Amino acid sequence: MSGSCCGDKKEVMILACSGGSNVGQLTNQAAVELTREGFGKMFCLAGIGGGLKGFIQSAQDTPQVIVLDGCQVGCAKAILDREGIALKSYVVVTDLGIDKVKDRQLSRDEDALARVKLAGKAAAAWSDDATQSSCCGG
Amino acid sequence: MVIKVLGPGCTKCHETEKIVREVVAEASSNASVEKVSDFQEIAKLGVFSTPAVVVDGVVKCVGKVPSKNDVKSWITA
Numbered sequence: 603m604s605g606s607c608c609g610d611k612k613e614v615m616i617l618a619c620s621g622g623s624n625v626g627q628l629t630n631q632a633a634v635e636l637t638r639e640g641f642g643k644m645f646c647l648a649g650i651g652g653g654l655k656g657f658i659q660s661a662q663d664t665p666q667v668i669v670l671d672g673c674q675v676g677c678a679k680a681i682l683d684r685e686g687i688a689l690k691s692y693v694v695v696t697d698l699g700i701d702k703v704k705d706r707q708l709s710r711d712e713d714a715l716a717r718v719k720l721a722g723k724a725a726a727a728w729s730d731d732a733t734q735s736s737c738c739g740g
Numbered sequence: 741m742v743i744k745v746l747g748p749g750c751t752k753c754h755e756t757e758k759i760v761r762e763v764v765a766e767a768s769s770n771a772s773v774e775k776v777s778d779f780q781e782i783a784k785l786g787v788f789s790t791p792a793v794v795v796d797g798v799v800k801c802v803g804k805v806p807s808k809n810d811v812k813s814w815i816t817a
Contacts, residue, residue, distance in 0.1 A: 657786035
């Protein structure tokens, strides 16, 4: 749960697929590190996926949600779609040129991790700009 | 009906509790209103940020102060 209650800062929710592959675990690690850096706070995709109403309501009510999927299977996206939660900031790790491999060692790749984190921040910034600025000079 | 206002205790949480209590009084409702500050209990409900409001165990809003109309709709539903 977010620690700040009454500040003006909008809390950024980070949802990672945390899937059973190198790219899935990259999303998890990115979510952990983005949380440590204070960029946002990782939240329970499993709770949303399990249909737990409080978790679903939290995702629906949080204006800024970053969703990190490891690959095109798009499990996190599918969960949000099922619950009618809009996908505004979305990153697919394999779309960043990072291959999904069958290496069960799941060794840490700092370069790949940095790219995922950067993509997450960029997606959030783009989504924030899109909701704040008008497009056609209005 | 049991209404819980979740939050550690700050301006927005107090405002939320005030609004909930006002609506309950105006509606002459028998609903009980309880303030919950315990982190573990809040986390169990899947609440990402506070203030949050729970009505009969169902989370109604998260991370914002609800309007009086919102609260009215929850207690009269």
